[in-house]
Amino acid sequence: MLKLDRVHKVYRVGTFGTDRLTAVSDVGFEVHPGRVVSLIGESGSGKSTIGRMVLRLASVTSGSITFAGNDVSQLRRHRHRKDYYRHVQGVFQDPFSSFNPIFKVDRVFEMLRSEYFPGTTDPEWRRRMGESIRTVTLDPGEVLGKFPHQLSGGQLQRLLIARALMLDLRLLVADEIISMLDASTRIDVLNLLGDLRARGLGVLFVTHDLALGTYVSDTSVILRSGRIVEMGPTGHVFAKPQHPYTRSLLASVPQLHRSWAEVDAELSAEPDGPCPVHTAADTEVLPGPLVRIDDDHFVGCSGDGTGTRC
Numbered sequence: 246m247l248k249l250d251r252v253h254k255v256y257r258v259g260t261f262g263t264d265r266l267t268a269v270s271d272v273g274f275e276v277h278p279g280r281v282v283s284l285i286g287e288s289g290s291g292k293s294t295i296g297r298m299v300l301r302l303a304s305v306t307s308g309s310i311t312f313a314g315n316d317v318s319q320l321r322r323h324r325h326r327k328d329y330y331r332h333v334q335g336v337f338q339d340p341f342s343s344f345n346p347i348f349k350v351d352r353v354f355e356m357l358r359s360e361y362f363p364g365t366t367d368p369e370w371r372r373r374m375g376e377s378i379r380t381v382t383l384d385p386g387e388v389l390g391k392f393p394h395q396l397s398g399g400q401l402q403r404l405l406i407a408r409a410l411m412l413d414l415r416l417l418v419a420d421e422i423i424s425m426l427d428a429s430t431r432i433d434v435l436n437l438l439g440d441l442r443a444r445g446l447g448v449l450f451v452t453h454d455l456a457l458g459t460y461v462s463d464t465s466v467i468l469r470s471g472r473i474v475e476m477g478p479t480g481h482v483f484a485k486p487q488h489p490y491t492r493s494l495l496a497s498v499p500q501l502h503r504s505w506a507e508v509d510a511e512l513s514a515e516p517d518g519p520c521p522v523h524t525a526a527d528t529e530v531l532p533g534p535l536v537r538i539d540d541d542h543f544v545g546c547s548g549d550g551t552g553t554r555c
């Protein structure tokens with residue numbers, strides 16, 4: 246459904262835009278219907294840039310992003326872009342920023358109406374809106390007609406998902422959607438993503454929170470400095486992490502029964518070992534660069550790709 250192939254993103258930075266910053270390097274993965282793919286990495290690792298490129302909010306410097314076989318950066322006509330957004334929508338970290346505080350929350354739904362549902366009668370529109378809001382386990386009577394400050398962050402986040410669901414949604418880009426929510430609401434939103442996955446929706450789930458990110462994801466893509474360092478079925482990546490960076494990310498998740506000193510000592514004792522990519526035969530090295538560990542489990546080089554800082 247969604248396919249990223251050797252995607253690079255270079256930003257122009259500096260006072261006159263003369264410097265270059267490589268945010269994403271040689272990234273490739275796929276998101277299929279009914280699957281959740283998590284992009285996991287620390288701040289600045291390029292996760293949001295990837296989500297923004299998928300949503301066409303940032304351009305692709307090289308490589309391609311295709312959805313149902315069509316290159317998303319080549320959607321020149323308005324009707325092609327409109328069609329794309331009928332199937333692909335994003336929800337972001339701060340739900341309050343998506344709502345105008347001086348308007349009732351209903352307004353975010355109204356904005357869809359003129360573009361995608363012209364001619365829909367008021368009763369029909371209210372019926373559809375109510376149906377979508379109930380899908381995200383909210384009561385339309387309790388949330389519609391309210392101002393954003395009268396609702397919780399979790400309710401607003403679910404309303405944004407309900408709004409996306411009114412379209413013929415096939416892929417949701419969820420960028421840090423749980424980081425601003427309290428623990429109990431987080432689980433509600435994660436469970437909602439699980440329900441949507443069961444209904445066939447593909448989800449690209451961007452997170453820096455390893456523990457919660459893995460809760461619903463089928464595939465985990467671990468990013469560091471814009472490169473994939475490890476990628477594979479979530480169960481494999483977390484049961485048998487191959488890259489030292491993945492291991493240190495896992496070790497940094499607090500565990501009740503182990504002290505940090507124990508974890509740190511264990512990690513320090515691990516031999517670094519040769520870089521799996523730069524010691525692999527050329528023919529085995531895939532774009533990324535990545536090498537295959539197991540069926541769908543890949544490990545990459547966390548250096549600059551030249552083998553000098555592996």
Ligand SMILES: Nc1ncnc2c1ncn2[C@@H]1O[C@H](COP(=O)(O)OP(=O)(O)OP(=O)(O)O)[C@@H](O)[C@H]1O
Pocket residue numbers: 256257258266267268286287288289290291292293294295453
């Ligand atoms: N519009 C931009 N112009 C220039 N540089 C940018 C821009 N957006 C992001 N960057 C840079 O690209 C790199 C990757 O940023 P990105 O936001 O994708 O990372 P991230 O992993 O999502 O981080 P965070 O979790 O903090 O949002 C960072 O070094 C960031 O400073």
